[in-house]
Amino acid sequence: MHVTVRDLARFKQEGRKFVMLTAYDHLTAGILDEADVPVILVGDSLAQVMLGYETTLPVTMDEMLHHTKAVARGAGRAMVVADMPFGSYQTSLDEGFASAVRFLKEGGAQAVKLEGAQVELTHRLVDHGIPVMAHLGLTPQSVHALGGYRVQGRSREAADRLASDARSMAKAGAFSLVLEAIPAPVAAEITRSLAIPTIGIGAGGGCDAQVLVITDLLGLGSGKAPKFVKQYANLRSTAVDAVTQFTNEVQTGSFPDDSHIYR
């Protein structure tokens, strides 16, 4: 049985912190499952992390579905949440509903994530049994409207708007809320005010849970990571070293040796 929305609600009631991590493939989903990660997000960060796009905007439904299916096949226990890509839910409620259905029906996800205060769509999805994770603060699909990847909710007015959107999304039935790049005291205040768990990224330790992009945590990326990222390993340099050693051994003739050949 997968982790459910009821499990996450219980974690919040018990004051038990939890984590969510992104995965984009079967292999990584298996690793996260083995490490007992309760929630795996097939983030639309797929666009930048795996597909080489500059922003999350170009990633398509078909690309997201392809990767969600692979993750769902690798996640035996974790709840799989699929990110609704830009353009798949903003045009009409019907289109949003149809896109969400595809993630559960074809993709094998147990929930979807929506950016912004999508109150009406959340009502509709929840009414039809589709769990919704909300996402407020820095919402990367709005990067052009926000004028870049900047911290949100700094002024009292902006913080109040965030808190009000958070309450509206919880009232509409969202089972959890991602808070991205907002001042820690603002996130803590929102977290205290809600019965659903908040999942922070660049939002401080007052949230009920934390999420990171898996390649940031493992040190697999090449660029400079944002301030809120903590790198727990340096797998990129380990991989480069291993490949370089392989190349050297092939060039010098020390690989394959006797132990790696058939007789």
Ligand code: KIV
């Ligand atoms: O797409 C993503 O990876 C996300 C997380 C960073 C929350 O939305």
